[in-house]
Amino acid sequence: xxxxxxxxxxxxxxxxxxxxxxxxxxxxxxxxxxxxxxxxxxxxxxxxxxxxxxxxxxxxxxxxxxxxxxxxxxxxxxxxxxxxxxxxxxxxxxxxxxxxxxxxxxxxxxxxxxxxxxxxxxxxxxxxxxxxxxxxxxxxxxxxxxxxxxxxxxxxxxxxxxxxxxxxxxxxxxxxxxxxxxxxxxxxxxxxxxxxxxxxxxxxxxxxxxxxxxxxxxxxxxxxxxxxxxxxxxxxxxxxxxxxxxxxxxxxxxxxxxxxxxxxxxxxxxxxxxxxxxxxxxxxxxx
Numbered sequence: 001x002x003x004x005x006x007x008x009x010x011x012x013x014x015x016x017x018x019x020x021x022x023x024x025x026x027x028x029x030x031x032x033x034x035x036x037x038x039x040x041x042x043x044x045x046x047x048x049x050x051x052x053x054x055x056x057x058x059x060x061x062x063x064x065x066x067x068x069x070x071x072x073x074x075x076x077x078x079x080x081x082x083x084x085x086x087x088x089x090x091x092x093x094x095x096x097x098x099x100x101x102x103x104x105x106x107x108x109x110x111x112x113x114x115x116x117x118x119x120x121x122x123x124x125x126x127x128x129x130x131x132x133x134x135x136x137x138x139x140x141x142x143x144x145x146x147x148x149x150x151x152x153x154x155x156x157x158x159x160x161x162x163x164x165x166x167x168x169x170x171x172x173x174x175x176x177x178x179x180x181x182x183x184x185x186x187x188x189x190x191x192x193x194x195x196x197x198x199x200x201x202x203x204x205x206x207x208x209x210x211x212x213x214x215x216x217x218x219x220x221x222x223x224x225x226x227x228x229x230x231x232x233x234x235x236x237x238x239x240x241x242x243x244x245x246x247x248x249x250x251x252x253x254x255x256x257x258x259x260x261x262x263x264x265x266x267x268x269x270x271x272x273x274x275x276x277x278x279x280x281x282x283x284x285x286x287x
Contacts, residue, residue: 003032003267004258005059006078006192006215006243008250012037012063013132015248018047021257026054030258032271034059034243036078039095040129041085062088063192064182065095066175068202075175075199076192078215078241081274083186091173091181096130098170103131109166110136110157114145133158134250150252175202176209183210188273190241193218195225200232207236212273217242217260219253239273240266 008014009021016024018035025033035047035058044060051058059080066075082088107118116139124138125131136157137149146153157166182189190213194200203211216229217240233240242262244255262270 001032001264001267002030002258003034003262003271004030004243004246004260005032005034005061005080005241005262005270006036006063006218007033007246007257008037008063008248009035009043010127011040011043011129013128013134013247013250015134015250017127018043019050021246022047022050022054022056022058025056025257028256028258030056032057032059032267033257034061034078034080036061036063036080036243038063038076038130038132039065039092039099041082041088041092042129044085060085062092064088064091064178065099065170065172066178067169067172068175068199071199071201073197073199074169074172075178075197075202077175077178077182078190078192079182079185079187080190080270081186081188082182085185085187087185088181088187091178095170095172098172099130099132102168102170105168106133106166107131107136109168110140113157113166114140114143114153116140116143116145134247138250149250175199176205179206179209179211188212188239188270190215190239193220193245195222195229196220200229203232203236207238211238213239213241213270215242216240216266217262219245219255219260239270241270242266 010017035043041062047058061080064077107121121139125135140146179189189211192215214233242260244259246257
């Protein structure tokens with residue numbers, strides 16, 4: 001049994017559409033994929049239909065944006081199998097509007113420094129629900145200002161360590177609030193790439209709000225990160241998940257769909273988690 005529980009499409013900051021993603025998974029023999037676009041549930045229904053057509057189980061999901069003001073860290077919460085996805089629409093809409101405001105400023109800053117236009121960036125973002133830094137880099141590549149999406153110009157513009165970065169931070173809610181909303185929507189809440197985002201200090205607080213798992217296996221996690229996160233998840237009784245964080249040609253690492261292996265016992269536990277929780281709930285109600 002094979003799976004990739006973290007994939008992005010053109011609806012956010014990926015470069016390929018839902019159809020192509022599903023067909024790619026099929027050709028690679030991947031049985032389960034989760035479409036987890038940023039603050040966007042628009043592909044859930046379409047993904048399920050296309051997946052059934054090609055014999056791939058498409059897991060409904062979304063990667064929700066949050067911000068920890070105490071540590072000034074952007075945090076992402078993966079939500080899977082929400083029973084009431086409409087309850088997350090308000091959060092997605094607010095995050096999307098905040099991201100749009102921030103991206104407008106970044107486009108202006110990039111256009112002041114390099115000969116690109118806002119219209120070109122928007123063309124590169126066509127099909128997406130928002131404008132991401134990858135679309136600005138795509139416009140720079142279209143103008144042959146750079147040939148690399150993640151080269152020196154990317155570091156100059158989007159690295160927090162760069163003195164000349166053009167980063168404008170969107171206003172996102174606290175991660176505790178986001179996990180609460182996932183719980184209210186009946187979804188499985190998983191802390192996305194916690195070692196990469198440097199947010200493991202939030203785990204205890206997020207468990208209190210309903211956190212269900214940690215994304216242990218990720219392209220940006222070292223072997224040491226995987227060992228530490230595995231230990232932490234087991235100590236806290238959390239699910240262990242993983243995925244390639246696929247973005248197509250916008251991926252910073254050359255890792256394709258299914259390029260990150262999830263141990264079978266943890267994949268089985270994840271896939272059966274909702275059914276297990278419902279059985280326990282019914283049992284508790286009878287008692």
